């Protein structure tokens with residue numbers, strides 16, 4: 001008897017997946033942490049590898065039947081090592097947050113002092129923010145950006161590090177539009193004897209594509225998700241050159257924190273790493289940055305206020321204060337116009353975190369669809385029209401018109417993984 005398809009077994013979920021496919025295809029996706037994976041990555045994700053338990057590491061498992069899985073995980077590890085140029089890779093963390101927790105588990109004990117960028121300045125929750133267990137279980141010290149430049153204040157980082165002597169220093173974040181100076185962080189970490197963790201979740205694809213300096217050779221440990229600019233499945237990796245750090249990280253991931261690895265994800269990570277090693281991916285990474293700069297230039301020309309005055313990478317942080325609109329209503333109006341962004345705090349934001357002054361956008365997804373500088377200028381124009389109309393309190397007509405124009409544009413750019 002033929003097995004019944006998803007559409008037959010669960011038409012409700014099937015239809016919702018189809019609806020999400022249409023939504024993703026019809027939207028100009030500007031959320032900088034998101035991307036479209038390739039059909040190949042999508043195929044690897046939806047496989048029988050999800051059936052298998054593989055606690056342990058290749059060659060050292062706690063279950064039998066690993067003849068195939070060991071080969072898959074070894075391929076993923078070897079590709080990660082080659083692509084980033086490191087000696088050790090752990091590809092098992094379930095996602096970026098568990099990967100960072102594994103770093104804490106490997107190198108610190110509850111109550112120890114750790115240091116990271118404050119969430120309102122662009123850091124990640126897991127870098128010691130108050131509502132995260134990393135902020136509750138550890139004594140977290142937080143650095144920010146300079147008021148005048150909007151850039152990381154390296155003087156403050158050094159002062160705080162010397163004063164508090166953290167065990168761990170996190171460099172990286174979720175709303176940093178500028179190049180991160182890993183060498184400067186490494187010098188400070190060395191001075192105070194801290195383990196430097198470069199969290200390159202957002203920029204991993206730019207790093208391997210040569211569009212952002214690599215932390216390799218500077219950071220003791222590199223933590224990254226695989227699903228942002230890297231264009232892989234939802235997952236994460238921990239990389240290091242040190243045998244000692246690698247042993248501590250491996251023990252922290254399993255058995256310290258996790259059980260069986262998600263083998264279907266491991267396979268999809270291997271596929272994404274293969275794709276990221278191609279010349280096409282290098283061009284893709286550089287186009288992400290070129291697109292972000294074109295988008296930033298057009299927004300600046302239209303009177304938008306950008307944190308740090310622009311961007312070096314895939315991400316733009318807009319302070320909407322001068323436009324007379326808050327971040328949340330702006331993000332909601334843009335979403336209704338088919339432009340998907342997210343509201344965000346800006347440094348020194350006078351507003352509340354759930355109703356902040358900023359908007360965070362980025363170009364990884366639109367670049368994956370093949371859009372280039374002319375489309376970026378068009379997107380900036382649409383954003384300006386919607387936000388200007390919103391400020392005047394009369395945005396309905398503009399939203400409807402822009403949405404129609406957005407649909408015309410998205411129809412011309414195939415959605416990876418969806419349009420065969």
Ligand SMILES: *Cc1c(COP(=O)(O)O)cnc(C)c1O
Pocket residue numbers: 033095096097098100124126172173174199200201202225235
């Ligand atoms: C996205 C992100 C994470 C967390 O990843 P999840 O997969 O959402 O848990 C951690 N650190 C940084 C800097 C990130 O941008």
